[in-house]
Amino acid sequence: MAYRVDLSKLRSKLLLPAELKRDKFVRRGVFFWTRNPELPYRVWATIATEFETILYPKTEEEAQKMLFDVTRSFELPASKLGKGQHTLEAKVHAKWGKHIFTERGEATAKTPGIKIRIE
Incomplete structure (x- = not known):
């Protein structure tokens, strides 16, 4: 299984989320x-x-x-976000290959937004 986690900062509804960190790993x-x-x-x-x-x-x-x-922790310096209130979310993608007992496939999930305040 290949996993990819994208940690993003949500902005206004008109703008796409800004990617803060990406992590890929395999089990x-x-x-x-x-x-x-x-x-x-x-x-x-x-x-x-x-x-x-x-x-x-x-x-x-x-x-x-x-x-x-799978449990993953991310550490970000406050300077990367800046002062103020921010909303963060993570998107997780998982892929697996074809095998005798399963077909190739993938799944995606998204966490609810987490609000943080930096002063």
């Missing part, structure tokens, strides 16, 4: 077959994060959480 899920009779499942998954960490989920629910539940 890879790899499935493999085992013939080991001591293991409870035949198909196993490994999840690779953008930090080169390999995760080994024990259940299907845990694999879904590791692959799809």
